[in-house]
Every structure is written in structure tokens, then in C-alpha cells.
Amino acid sequence: MDPQKYTVLVAEDEEASRFLYEEELKDDGYQVRTAENGLQVLGTLEDFPVDLLVTDVKMPDMHAIEMVPRVRQDFPELPILVVSAFKGMEDDFTLKEARVSAFFTKPVNIELLKGKIREILSSRPPKGSSRP
Amino acid sequence: MEPSLGPMKMDRRSLLFILRLLSVVTLGIMQVSGPGGWQETPPLYRWIMLAYAVWVLLGWALKPKYYRKTTILVTLFLVDTVLALVLLQGLSSLYGELFLIYFVTIFVAVLAQSVSGGVAAAVLSILLYAFLQYLRTGQYFIFDADHLIRYPFILVTGVLCGFLAEEGQRDDGEKKRLRDTTNMLADKVDLATRKLIESNHSLKAMLDYHKRILSCIQTGIVVAHQDGIIKTFNDGAVRITGYLEEAVDNKNLLELPERLGPLTKALQKTLSEGKGYNLENLEITTARGEVLPVSLQTSVMRSEEGKVLGAIATLKDISLLRQMEIQLTRSERLSALGEMAAGVAHEIKNPLNAIQGFSMRLSSKVQDPSLKKYADTIVQEVQRLDTIINDVLEYSRTTKLSKKPEDFQKLVDEVVQFAEEKFEKAGIRIVREFDPNLPLVPMDYNKIKQVILNLALNAVHAMSGGGTLTFKLSVAEALGDAETPGSKDWVAHVFLNQKVAVLAITDTGCGIAPENMSKLFHPFFTTKTTGTGLGLSICNKLIESHGGTISVQSVVGTGTTFSVQLPLDA
Numbered sequence: 001m002d003p004q005k006y007t008v009l010v011a012e013d014e015e016a017s018r019f020l021y022e023e024e025l026k027d028d029g030y031q032v033r034t035a036e037n038g039l040q041v042l043g044t045l046e047d048f049p050v051d052l053l054v055t056d057v058k059m060p061d062m063h064a065i066e067m068v069p070r071v072r073q074d075f076p077e078l079p080i081l082v083v084s085a086f087k088g089m090e091d092d093f094t095l096k097e098a099r100v101s102a103f104f105t106k107p108v109n110i111e112l113l114k115g116k117i118r119e120i121l122s123s124r125p126p127k128g129s130s131r132p
Numbered sequence: 133m134e135p136s137l138g139p140m141k142m143d144r145r146s147l148l149f150i151l152r153l154l155s156v157v158t159l160g161i162m163q164v165s166g167p168g169g170w171q172e173t174p175p176l177y178r179w180i181m182l183a184y185a186v187w188v189l190l191g192w193a194l195k196p197k198y199y200r201k202t203t204i205l206v207t208l209f210l211v212d213t214v215l216a217l218v219l220l221q222g223l224s225s226l227y228g229e230l231f232l233i234y235f236v237t238i239f240v241a242v243l244a245q246s247v248s249g250g251v252a253a254a255v256l257s258i259l260l261y262a263f264l265q266y267l268r269t270g271q272y273f274i275f276d277a278d279h280l281i282r283y284p285f286i287l288v289t290g291v292l293c294g295f296l297a298e299e300g301q302r303d304d305g306e307k308k309r310l311r312d313t314t315n316m317l318a319d320k321v322d323l324a325t326r327k328l329i330e331s332n333h334s335l336k337a338m339l340d341y342h343k344r345i346l347s348c349i350q351t352g353i354v355v356a357h358q359d360g361i362i363k364t365f366n367d368g369a370v371r372i373t374g375y376l377e378e379a380v381d382n383k384n385l386l387e388l389p390e391r392l393g394p395l396t397k398a399l400q401k402t403l404s405e406g407k408g409y410n411l412e413n414l415e416i417t418t419a420r421g422e423v424l425p426v427s428l429q430t431s432v433m434r435s436e437e438g439k440v441l442g443a444i445a446t447l448k449d450i451s452l453l454r455q456m457e458i459q460l461t462r463s464e465r466l467s468a469l470g471e472m473a474a475g476v477a478h479e480i481k482n483p484l485n486a487i488q489g490f491s492m493r494l495s496s497k498v499q500d501p502s503l504k505k506y507a508d509t510i511v512q513e514v515q516r517l518d519t520i521i522n523d524v525l526e527y528s529r530t531t532k533l534s535k536k537p538e539d540f541q542k543l544v545d546e547v548v549q550f551a552e553e554k555f556e557k558a559g560i561r562i563v564r565e566f567d568p569n570l571p572l573v574p575m576d577y578n579k580i581k582q583v584i585l586n587l588a589l590n591a592v593h594a595m596s597g598g599g600t601l602t603f604k605l606s607v608a609e610a611l612g613d614a615e616t617p618g619s620k621d622w623v624a625h626v627f628l629n630q631k632v633a634v635l636a637i638t639d640t641g642c643g644i645a646p647e648n649m650s651k652l653f654h655p656f657f658t659t660k661t662t663g664t665g666l667g668l669s670i671c672n673k674l675i676e677s678h679g680g681t682i683s684v685q686s687v688v689g690t691g692t693t694f695s696v697q698l699p700l701d702a
Contacts (some may be wrong), residue, residue, distance in 0.1 A: 016486030024493065058478065085481035086474070087522070106481040107488035107518055 001118070003029035005126035008117065009044055011035040011055035012083075017106075021054060024110050025117070038062025045075060051121060054113070057084040065094045072098040079120045083108050144199045145192070152188045152212060159184070159219050177219060184215040209253070217260055250294020254287040261286065352447030355433065356399045358440055360385040372426065372449050374419030391417040395428065395445055402430040402443035413450075425454050470528030477521045484521075488514040523666040527655055533579060533677055537572035540633055540698075544603050547584045554589070559598030567606040573633045573698050575678060580698070583671040583682075587637050587694050590667065593660065594641030594692060602638040607631060608697065632680065632697040643688035652684060 008030045012018035018034050025032045033048060035041040037059045044050065053071065057064040064082055071078065082089055083104045089095060090103040102116050163173050163181055173181075191208060198204045261282070262272045273280070346353060352369030356362050365380045373392060380388060388396045394414050402408055408431040415423050427450050433442040488511055495507035548555075548562055555562055591601050609631065644652065651657045653672040658665030675682045679699050686692035 014482045014486065017482060017489070020486050020489040020493070024489070083485075085478045085485075087525075106485035107514055108485055110489045110492060 001122040002126070003118075003121075004031070006051040006121050007031040007033060007049060009033045009035060009041065009048075009050045009053045011038075011041045011053065011059065013037060013056060013059045017056070020110070021113075024114060028114060028118075030117075036060075038067040041067060042070065045071060045078075050078065051124065051126060052079045052081070052117060054081045054083060054117070057082060057086070057089060064089075065092065068095055068098045068100065079124075081113070081116060083113070145194065145196045148199065148208070149188070149192045152191060152208075155212070155216060156185050156188050159216065163219070180215065180218055184212075184219065187211060187215065213256065213260070217264070220264060246298045247291055247294040250290040250292070250297070251287070252290075253294070254290025257286050257290065258283050350449075352445075352449075354380075354395060354399065354445040354447065355442055356385055356403065356445075357442040358403065360400070360403065362388070363442070369447055372418070372424065372447050373416065389419070391419070395447065398428055398430045399443045399445050402432055402445075403440065406432055406440050408432055416447075425450050466528055470525075473524045473528040477525050480517070480521055484514050484517060523670065527666050527670050527673060533576040535574045535576050535678070538575050538577045538580075540570060540573045540575075540605055540635065541566050543577065543581055544584060544605065544635065547581060547588055548603070550585065551588050551592070554592050555601065558592050558595060560592060560595055561598075561600045563600055563602040565602065565604040565606075570605055570607055570633060571700060573700060575698055576674075579674045580678070580696075583674050583696065584635065584637070586667050586671050587696070590694075591637060591639035591641060591692070594639050594643075596642075599640035599691070601640075602636070604634075604636040604638070606634050606636075607700070608634045631700040633700055635696045635698075636693050637696075638691060638693040640691040643690055643692055644684070644686040645688060649684065649686065653682075 008025050010018060010021045010025070010032060012021065012034070013036055018036070022032050022034055033044055033050065035044050038061050041053070041055065045053075055064055055067070059067075064084075068080060068082070071080065079101045080098070081102050081104065082095060082100050083106060085106045087105050089105075090100075095103075101120055104113055104116075160181060163177070194204070265274065266272045346364065347367040349366065349368050350371075352372040353364060353366045354362065354369050355364035362380050362383050362385065365375075365377045367377075369375075369380075370377055373395075375389060375392065380392075385396050385400055394411070394416055398409055398411060408429065410430075411428040414426050414428050416426055417423055427448045428445060429448075430443055430445045432440055433444050435441050491507045491510035491514065495504050495511065498504050498507065544564070544566075548564070588601070595601070648657075648659065653668050654665075655669040656665040657669075658667075672682050675696055675698070681697045683695045683697070684692060685695075
């Protein structure tokens with residue numbers, strides 16, 4: 001698997017965390033795009049081929065419960081990872097229905113997060129494959 | 133001779149029968165013992181004698197009511213007279229005085245019970261006597277004084293007997309009337325008495341009923357009359373104030389114990405102002421010296437005309453209500469705290485996320501071991517912070533339970549297995565005492581497991597030098613006060629006699645200092661150098677949310693037992 005061919009979209013309103021994910025994922029060789037809010041996520045997904053979405057739950061304009069179903073509607077195969085400050089998001093019915101691949105709780109163990117991303121992407125062909 | 137005059141009360145039939153029998157027997161004896169005896173008596177007379185006897189006996193067979201009829205009495209009298217007459221005539225050889233025989237006839241005449249009857253009987257007797265004498269001597273009158281005196285004698289005897297009998301009867305009638313009146317009066321008195329007794333009974337029952345209400349009601353009821361004298365101090369009032377009825381009853385308000393001041397004042401005011409008061413949140417000191425929150429309500433007792441008769445005070449022990457209020461306030465505070473904690477946690481966790489991530493990143497990038505250690509320390513501290521935040525979140529969160537019947541033994545086994553390594557390391561021996569009859573217990577399995585694990589790990593901390601840790605599972609009957617000294621749970625008081633599953637976790641550790649016992653379940657209380665002090669308060673909260681209780685008994689230097697009681701029928 002060549003991480004270079006995969007694009008990961010990081011959605012996080014907190015600059016420090018966003019920066020952290022970006023640095024870590026770039027270190028591993030992925031193409032990384034970032035978004036600060038829900039609208040940016042939807043826009044980026046429209047404009048660029050994205051292989052995987054890592055998203056925060058609470059963002060200024062949109063909650064993941066609102067955003068994830070919308071993303072799922074347009075990108076039925078896009079793997080989505082949710083990182084939340086709260087435990088128990090995995091029990092959320094809307095997110096379950098939207099087939100979120102994995103949940104992480106802040107402070108997130110970055111190695112586990114990266115491991116999950118690698119696991120998911122290694123079984124998928126890179127770029128654009130998730131586009132409709 | 134009159135029945136009612138004799139010492140024995142005899143009805144007319146019996147008397148008549150006896151007299152007539154006497155007559156029959158006398159005539160019979162005269163026949164048998166007369167010169168020549170029975171053999172000499174002509175057969176005709178024997179038959180007449182027999183007929184007379186049968187006739188008299190038949191009279192006995194007659195029902196008593198016929199003896200009141202004049203016709204029957206006259207018939208008896210006439211037939212008797214004729215028969216006796218014939219028999220006497222037949223016994224002409226006899227020596228004795230005929231004259232004496234006529235008393236029998238006169239006696240019979242007396243039974244007519246009137247003077248005229250007596251006269252008639254006497255006249256008839258005289259005629260008979262004269263006739264019999266004629267048959268004997270050939271003359272009706274023997275003109276000597278000795279014989280002549282017999283006629284008026286018979287007459288006087290007949291009249292006298294008739295008169296006496298009539299008087300007796302009159303007496304009897306009056307007596308009867310009197311008796312009737314007496315009976316009627318007695319009946320009336322009887323009826324009145326019965327009615328009185330009945331109404332007395334129902335009054336008593338009603339009184340008893342009201343007394344019972346007064347004594348069984350939980351509310352304390354105190355009644356003071358217009359003059360300030362306490363007239364009612366029911367069992368409820370005794371229970372609440374601790375003062376016995378004797379100490380208060382019939383006393384003036386001014387003489388009541390000083391501790392009952394609020395009650396006294398309220399009653400006095402009610403009496404003097406003629407209006408009731410409603411005093412919530414009052415505190416009185418009981419005879420036992422404890423301060424009790426009560427609600428006090430007074431009302432004026434008025435007559436139908438509106439005159440003030442007295443004042444009624446009702447006292448309610450509201451300590452349970454107070455406790456519930458405190459509990460409610462606490463849970464309200466907790467939920468507010470929960471909301472705040474959740475908000476704060478979110479704000480803290482975001483920076484922590486970056487701090488931890490970059491520290492780990494730093495640790496992996498630097499080569500210098502001491503720099504690496506600095507970065508790792510930051511990571512560790514972030515994780516500690518995270519634990520604290522999670523504990524606070526857990527404590528303040530309203531817990532949603534998914535309860536279903538679970539195997540408590542399996543749960544304990546799993547906890548023991550999970551902490552096995554820690555037990556071994558600390559040199560702790562595990563003892564399991566499971567009641568085989570323990571049914572499935574309704575619970576949120578993961579939450580209870582969290583509680584038991586927490587308690588088990590606390591025990592490990594208490595036994596730094598090793599020891600024995602006993603898990604005892606049993607079924608108990610009640611959540612009694614004495615059983616749960618550490619319990620602050622009012623629910624336990626309300627739902628007494630419920631069946632509960634009890635898990636007692638006993639360690640042989642250092643024990644808990646008495647001064648710390650009451651603080652054990654308070655949030656953020658800890659004697660450990662690490663930890664948030666939220667562990668036991670979370671345990672308590674989880675058990676309480678199951679409707680159960682958690683209690684503790686401890687002896688310093690000997691060990692501690694934590695008991696978790698979970699209701700079985702919840």
C-alpha cells in the first residue's frame with residue numbers, strides 16, 4: 001500500500017488538534033486535507049477525491065450527527081472515523097446508521113488512530129474510488 | 133279453697149279433680165268399709181260407684197279452658213250430685229252422719245265461685261239432705277234442735293264458701309289485671325332498656341371508632357379547650373413530640389413543657405384570635421432532645437352558633453420529606469454539575485488531545501533519553517487528567533441503566549479473574565462464599581461490575597501486606613437500619629422488607645478510621661495519594677440508581693466490609 005496515493009480529510013475546529021493529525025498523517029505519507037467546519041468538509045469532498053474522513057463531533061457550524069448523514073448520502077462508501085471528546089458516541093443511533101467505521105475518544109491515542117486508518121485504506125483502492 | 137289462696141298455685145281443673153276424687157274415694161271407702169263391705173253392696177251400686185269414678189277421671193281429661201264455662205261446671209256439679217246422692221242412698225246401712233257427706237257437694241258448689249252458686253248448692257244440699265232423711269226415717273224434718281240447726285248451717289256454709297270463692301276470684305282478677313299491667317310495664321321497660329343498650333352500644337362503637345382514628349392516624353392531633361386545657365393529645369402527637377399523654381393531658385397550655393413552645397404558642401394564638409394558622413417548616417425539640425422538622429396547622433373548633441370552643445393543632449413529622457427535599461436538591465445540583473462538567477470536560481479534553489498527541493510525537497522524535505522522559509511524563513499526566521475528568525463526568529452524569537436479570541456469581545467470578553494478577557502480586561487470598569439459592573439479580577451488568585471491581589481494588593489498596601479478601605453472596609430479607617449503618621438512603625426506610633441480594637466484600641486490611649466513615653461516599657474524598665476520590669461516590673450513585681444500598685463496617689487494624697444490597701424484585 002502506498003500512502004502517497006491516499007487522501008485523508010481531517011475535520012477539526014481546534015487548530016492544535018488539527019495540526020497534530022495533519023503532521024502525524026503527513027509523517028506517515030498520506031495526502032492530507034483539512035477542514036475547520038462542516039461546510040468546509042462538504043465543500044472539500046465535492047472538490048477533491050478523498051479516501052477517508054476523520055472528523056470531530058462538535059464543530060462551530062455543524063454537529064457530526066448532522067454532517068455525517070449528509071456526507072454518507074453523497075459518498076456511500078467513504079470510510080468515516082469519529083473522534084469525540086465524549087465517550088459513548090458509538091451508541092448514537094444516527095452515527096451507527098451512517099456506518100461510521102470507528103470511534104475514538106479524546107485525548108486520542110494517535111497510534112491507534114493511525115493504525116485504524118492504515119487498516120481501512122490498505123483494503124481499498126486509492127483515490128476517487130469513493131466518488132460516485 | 134280458692135286456688136290462688138293456697139300456698140301452691142293450682143288451676144281450677146286440678147283442684148276440682150282433687151276434691152271430686154276425694155269424694156269418690158270417701159264414697160268408695162264408705163262402700164268397702166261399711167257393714168257387710170264390698171260383698172254386701174248390691175251390684176248396681178258397684179257399677180254406679182265405678183261410673184262415678186270414671187266420670188271424675190274423665191273430668192281430668194277435660195282441657196283446663198272448659199273449666200271456665202259455667203255450663204260445664206254446672207253439668208259436672210249436677211251429675212256429681214246425682215251420683216253421690218244415689219250412692220249415699222245405696223249406703224243406707226251406714227252409721228255415720230249423712231250430714232257430713234254434704235260438704236263434698238258444697239265444696240263442689242263453691243267452685244261455681246259466687247255467692248248465688250253457694251246458695252244454690254246449699255239449698256240443693258238441704259233438699260237432698262231432707263230427701264235422704266225422709267228415705268231413712270220417713271220424715272223430712274226431725275223436729276229437734278239438734279237436727280234443725282243443720283239446715284241453716286248448711287246454708288251459711290254454702291253462702292260463706294260462695295262468698296269467699298267470689299272474693300278470691302275477684303282478688304284473682306285484680307291480681308291478674310295488676311299482673312297484666314305489670315307485665316305491660318315490664319315489657320315497655322324491657323323494650324326501652326333494650327333500645328337504650330342498643331344505642332349505648334352504637335354510641336360506644338362510634339366513640340371507639342373515633343378514638344381508633346385518633347390513635348391510629350400518623351398525624352399528631354392536640355386539642356385545647358377554650359380555657360386552655362389540653363383535652364386531646366393523640367398517639368401521633370406522642371410519637372412526634374416524645375411526650376406521654378399523661379404529661380400533657382388535662383394540663384393548661386401554660387403548664388406544657390417548654391420544648392413544646394411553638395405548639396403552645398400556636399394554640400394560644402388560635403384561641404385568642406379565633407383563626408387558624410398554617411406553619412410549615414417549624415422545628416420542635418422532642419422529649420428525647422432531638423430537633424424535629426414539623427409542619428403545624430391549627431384550626432378553631434366552633435359550636436354551631438359560632439362560639440369558640442377550642443383550638444385543634446395537627447402536627448406532622450416532615451423529616452422524611454425534608455430528607456427527600458435534600459436528596460432532590462442534591463440530585464438537582466448534581467445534574468447542574470453534570471451539565472457544567474460535561475461542558476468543561478469538552479473544553480479541557482480538546483487541549484489535552486493536542487498536548488498528549490504532541491508529547492507522544494515529541495517523545496518519538498527526540499533521541500535524548502532525558503528529553504524523552506520529559507515528553508513521556510507529560511503524556512502520563514495528561515492521562516491522569518483524563519481519568520479525573522472521566523470520573524467527574526461519570527459521577528455527574530445521570531446514569532441510564534439497562535437492567536435485566538443477571539448472574540451475580542458470574543459477575544463476581546469475572547471481577548476476580550480480571551483482578552487476579554493484582555491479587556497475586558499483593559499476596560491476597562480470595563475466598564468465595566456463594567449462596568447457591570441466589571436467583572438472578574436485576575441489574576445493569578457492566579455498571580455493577582464497575583462497582584464491584586472498584587470495591588475489590590480498594591480492598592487491594594487496603595491490604596498492602598497481603599491478606600484475605602472474601603466475597604460473600606447471599607439473599608437477605610430487609611434493608612434494616614441496623615444492617616446498614618453507613619446508609620444515607622431514605623429509600624431503604626420506605627421499602628422495608630424487600631428481598632435483596634447482598635454481596636459482602638470483606639478484607640483483612642488496615643480498616644477505616646472512624647472519623648472518615650461518614651465521608652467515605654462524599655465526592656472527592658480520598659485518603660490515597662493518587663485517585664480522584666470519586667470512586668466510592670460513583671459506586672454509591674450506581675447502586676442507588678439500582679434502588680439498592682451500599683454500606684460499610686470497619687474496624688481499624690482488622691478490616692473492612694463493604695456490603696452491596698440490590699433489590700431482587702425491582
